[in-house]
Amino acid sequence: MWKQVDKFVYEIPLGAKEGMRVPGRVFASETIFKQAEADKALEQVVNVATLSGILRYSLAMPDIHWGYGFPIGGVAAFDADHGVITPGGIGFDINCGVRLLVTPLTEEQVRPKLGDLLDVLCKEVPSGVGSEGFIKLSVRELDKVLEMGAKWAVEQGYGTFEDLERLESQGQLKGADASKVSKRAKERGLEQLGTLGSGNHFLEVQKVDELFDEAVAKEMRLSLGQVTIMLHTGSRGLGHQVATDYIDVMLKASKKYGIKLVDKQLAAAPFKSEEGQNYWAAMQCAANFAWANRQVITDYIRKGFAKVFGNEIKDQITVIYDVAHNIAKLEKHMVDGMEREVVVHRKGATRSFSAHQPELPSIYGNTGQPVIIPGSMGSSSFLLVGLPGSMEKSWGSTCHGAGRVMSRKEAIRKGNYGTLMDNLGEKGILVRSAERETLLEEAPEAYKDVDEVVHVVEALGLNSKVARMRPMGVVKG
DNA sequence: ATGTGC
Numbered sequence: 299m300w301k302q303v304d305k306f307v308y309e310i311p312l313g314a315k316e317g318m319r320v321p322g323r324v325f326a327s328e329t330i331f332k333q334a335e336a337d338k339a340l341e342q343v344v345n346v347a348t349l350s351g352i353l354r355y356s357l358a359m360p361d362i363h364w365g366y367g368f369p370i371g372g373v374a375a376f377d378a379d380h381g382v383i384t385p386g387g388i389g390f391d392i393n394c395g396v397r398l399l400v401t402p403l404t405e406e407q408v409r410p411k412l413g414d415l416l417d418v419l420c421k422e423v424p425s426g427v428g429s430e431g432f433i434k435l436s437v438r439e440l441d442k443v444l445e446m447g448a449k450w451a452v453e454q455g456y457g458t459f460e461d462l463e464r465l466e467s468q469g470q471l472k473g474a475d476a477s478k479v480s481k482r483a484k485e486r487g488l489e490q491l492g493t494l495g496s497g498n499h500f501l502e503v504q505k506v507d508e509l510f511d512e513a514v515a516k517e518m519r520l521s522l523g524q525v526t527i528m529l530h531t532g533s534r535g536l537g538h539q540v541a542t543d544y545i546d547v548m549l550k551a552s553k554k555y556g557i558k559l560v561d562k563q564l565a566a567a568p569f570k571s572e573e574g575q576n577y578w579a580a581m582q583c584a585a586n587f588a589w590a591n592r593q594v595i596t597d598y599i600r601k602g603f604a605k606v607f608g609n610e611i612k613d614q615i616t617v618i619y620d621v622a623h624n625i626a627k628l629e630k631h632m633v634d635g636m637e638r639e640v641v642v643h644r645k646g647a648t649r650s651f652s653a654h655q656p657e658l659p660s661i662y663g664n665t666g667q668p669v670i671i672p673g674s675m676g677s678s679s680f681l682l683v684g685l686p687g688s689m690e691k692s693w694g695s696t697c698h699g700a701g702r703v704m705s706r707k708e709a710i711r712k713g714n715y716g717t718l719m720d721n722l723g724e725k726g727i728l729v730r731s732a733e734r735e736t737l738l739e740e741a742p743e744a745y746k747d748v749d750e751v752v753h754v755v756e757a758l759g760l761n762s763k764v765a766r767m768r769p770m771g772v773v774k775g
Numbered sequence: 776a777t778g779t780g781c
Contacts, residue, residue: 366776389776390776390777391776391777394776427776427777427778427779428777428778428779486777486778495776495777496776496777496779497776497777498776499776532776533776534776534777535777535778537776537777538776538777539777541776541777542777624776
């Protein structure tokens with residue numbers, strides 16, 4: 299039923315399954331498509347196509363794999379007036395995202411002190427499941443975090459106002475309303491600000507390995523051999539609890555509004571309904587918490603580098619960009635030649651706006667939005683920019699990473715800790731982690747080839763490559 | 776992803 303309609307484009311027509319409102323479309327190479335066929339991800343693309351108000355296509359990016367309700371790598375836009383919002387299209391870790399920092403240091407300067415640096419960073423940035431941070435918030439103060447996002451952190455002295463310009467949405471969504479976040483969710487957030495978490499979350503010291511576009515790289519203050527830092531984390535227990543709370547609300551709302559669910563995990567409410575708007579407000583709170591989290595951790599990273607390389611380094615570590623890859627956004631897009639307001643769900647997908655989009659900060663107005671694509675542990679990561687193709691084909695969206703090919707359990711079963719560490723060691727990659735199992739879950743073998751994923755989005759004209767970064771040291775939760 | 780699982 300799925301068929302290839304173009305190079306790297308696979309489609310399933312309307313009517314392939316009862317209730318589909320739009321066709322399904324997956325951006326993939328042959329290898330990647332076959333991998334997606336092997337799990338339930340393609341079925342999930344079809345399921346998403348049945349949701350009310352979905353526009354044009356149910357889409358998936360080449361890092362597609364099975365997820366909760368939506369596939370990870372899934373992108374779907376819904377009419378703001380007549381469509382739904384669904385937590386399954388955003389994910390449990392609301393505003394899980396990636397931030398890229400750049401230092402003035404070279405590999406030669408960092409390599410001899412890499413071990414010390416990683417030890418310091420481990421101490422400065424608490425990580426692991428249930429990890430608690432150094433900041434203990436009152437509920438009153440947490441409410442400010444939820445409504446102000448990264449701006450709260452900067453006002454408290456974590457980083458600079460210049461950082462804020464370089465974050466998607468300036469690290470603050472204005473529709474956040476802390477009264478829509480449950481007490482339980484808040485309790486989980488009180489001690490988790492400034493913590494990394496676990497799973498695929500990491501902090502990585504990298505070096506710029508290759509430049510693909512020297513002019514754009516220069517505008518982004520990036521040069522060959524330079525050391526960068528990549529941070530991947532989200533909204534921790536708070537976001538998870540918001541998702542859990544509202545999935546329950548949405549199940550009831552689906553019944554109330556007569557929304558037919560082909561999968562309960564797609565529980566949804568009309569975007570403009572009370573339930574939809576409450577989740578919308580709470581989801582933005584969780585997103586803001588995640589941006590504050592990455593902002594606080596950025597400050598910790600600067601402090602850590604200062605301990606190893608001297609105080610003056612602090613001001614020289616700058617933010618390149620920070621992207622959310624588990625989120626829904628209200629955006630204006632062209633639909634059949636008309637501008638419309640749509641709710642774009644990106645679930646393991648990154649916003650990828652092209653140059654001159656009004657939402658971009660002036661520094662990136664001419665280059666297009668920086669898109670940060672982390673590879674798996676031990677493989678390269680990429681810095682891309684958004685191209686007009688993404689506006690035309692994918693609601694200004696692209697992939698978010700390599701994407702799994704093995705489940706966590708499978709990775710633990712098939713992996714070998716000694717071999718994994720040997721392989722990383724051979725590549726000169728130093729690793730610090732609290733949990734052996736986490737490392738096995740995140741083994742490179744458990745992921746698709748990030749080069750191939752990036753090749754697909756580039757070949758389709760969604761993005762162009764700016765730089766590739768190679769890991770030197772990794773801190774894992 | 777997650778004070779981790781029906």
